[in-house]
Amino acid sequence: MRPLTWHAALFALILSLCSAAFLSPAQAAPPAASPIGPSQSCQTDCGGGSSPYSCSETDGYNPSVAGTLWYFYYGDLIATYNDYCATSTRLVEYWCNSASTWTTTNFYCTYGCSGGRCL
Numbered sequence: 001m002r003p004l005t006w007h008a009a010l011f012a013l014i015l016s017l018c019s020a021a022f023l024s025p026a027q028a029a030p031p032a033a034s035p036i037g038p039s040q041s042c043q044t045d046c047g048g049g050s051s052p053y054s055c056s057e058t059d060g061y062n063p064s065v066a067g068t069l070w071y072f073y074y075g076d077l078i079a080t081y082n083d084y085c086a087t088s089t090r091l092v093e094y095w096c097n098s099a100s101t102w103t104t105t106n107f108y109c110t111y112g113c114s115g116g117r118c119l
């Protein structure tokens with residue numbers, strides 16, 4: 001396995017080159033949650049083409065399930081993210097938006113947020 005410090009530095013550089021995206025509330029949001037506020041996104045192959053990065057997760061784009069996202073560079077794990085409650089009603093959901101990129105979406109949880117999921 002390659003040293004994590006090299007991967008962490010590369011990952012930080014890629015994040016600094018990528019821009020943040022903002023999502024507005026979705027029209028057809030699940031009844032218990034709706035996207036709000038800023039989202040974060042990383043397009044690791046910013047120049048296009050094939051990517052040495054890969055993304056895997058447990059829950060997909062599902063605010064009702066607490067999930068984990070793993071991010072890899074040439075098969076080596078470089079980052080792990082868990083869905084979390086930023087406030088008692090706001091969930092930060094991590095999800096893979098392609099095989100090599102990830103995004104976060106903030107959800108307003110109508111019935112509250114607990115344990116990394118909307119109730």
